[in-house]
Amino acid sequence: MAIDLCNKSELRRNGNAATAKNILGSTLNNVSLPLIHPQQQEVLELAYQTTLGYTEPHYFVGDPAAWASDFGYALDRISMRLDSRPSDVLRQDALSHPDPVMREQALYEYVDRNECDAIELLCQIVEHDSDRQVRWDALWAIEKLGGQNAVQALQKFCFDADPEIAEWSSLFISELQTGDPTFDNRNCRYTPGRTFDETIFLLIHCDLYIRLDQKNQHWGKLSLAPQGLARVYGQAHACPNVETRERQLVIAKAISGLHADGSLHIDNYLFRGFTERTRADRGNFYFESQVQRPFYISGRADDPSMGFRDALIGFARQGCWYLDNRFKIREADAIRYVRGRFQGWGYTNLEKLAGKSLEEIIQPGNGILSTLHDPVTGPLTNVFISGTFKGKLNDWDRDGYIDLNSRDVYATTEGEVDTNMDGIADVPGLSCCPGKPTLHSV
CATH class of the missing domain: 1.25.10.10 (Leucine-rich Repeat Variant)
Incomplete structure (x- = not known):
């Protein structure tokens, strides 16, 4: 901010x-x-x-x-830099x-x-x-x-x-x-057989405002650059389909380096909301997500050493996407660019992070999304997350064509985990890979 x-x-x-x-x-x-x-x-x-x-x-x-x-904005004016x-x-x-x-x-x-x-x-x-x-x-x-x-x-x-x-x-x-973006004149390429019409790589920048005392008088701030955020929380892709993009989409995330066996940690979010379409070339949107997630008391994803609790995590995003009438998907214009803001709640275990360097802190899973609407996670919640995002279709293989949907994302259209990308959920209703067996719930 x-x-x-x-x-x-x-x-x-x-x-x-x-x-x-x-x-x-x-x-x-x-x-x-x-x-x-x-x-x-x-x-x-x-x-x-x-x-x-x-x-x-x-x-x-x-x-x-x-x-x-x-x-x-209010927190930014009074927070100390961490x-x-x-x-x-x-x-x-x-x-x-x-x-x-x-x-x-x-x-x-x-x-x-x-x-x-x-x-x-x-x-x-x-x-x-x-x-x-x-x-x-x-x-x-x-x-x-x-x-x-x-x-x-x-x-x-x-x-x-x-x-x-x-x-x-x-x-x-x-x-x-x-106020509006412009694009170059490259042509696009569509990858058939994929679950999503587009897989848009997102740049996300956010500020983490951390409550440092129970009286709400001392706050810290850590500004996470896009690649730092992707390392901690996972690299995100916006995944719309033409027929449903005005009312829902999936944000598919994957974290490398979290699981000991080297496998990706899959973490998908189904968003639903409204889109305003009074201009033919763009859509203004407000979307929300609510997903079941294990909340780890340790403050690190996939670490059940201090116990866990299943919680319903909410997140909100709003912004605008822009169409390119030269890029067609089933005769519809494709989204070429998206931008917006988001906010939510998080938890960090201050005792576990005390004395560590920033390089030790910015590590996979060292950030837990949270909710205030739970008797256990609510009192532990101590981070307000506020940020902005942008995403543009890119030429990933450098062949001169912009890729619409070539990025690998491991989600069904309902946000369930789909590790082989066949469009069918590995486990129906499961939107986050389960990780290791947990020790005890709280």
């Missing part, structure tokens, strides 16, 4: 929307942006004004119930740590602190990092910082040799300028 708020306060210091309009007009006239034509300037100004309606709504609405009720590394160490780790997950984690923490050279460091990472996902996640962090400097930085990569880097760059620029 803090990254998304970093550079949005210039207008707040000037007091009113009229002053804001003057500043924006002056900025647009004085800064040369090659990708912004004169006729687009009015659209850009309107987009910035609209964005201010989200980040500084009190310019447009007077009731604090509307603009001062974001729980994540990553205590000095900024110079973060910068060095972002550039040279041997683990790409930890490079990215250091980078996102550095950017979250809004260091003056954050965009410069992000550009270095995009230019030189050897990991493809670190590169495009760094581009997303540039967009999160926002403003004219972000647009100018993103322009450098619009013609990158990697088509995915180039498309992400242009997409982020378009979002900053108009």
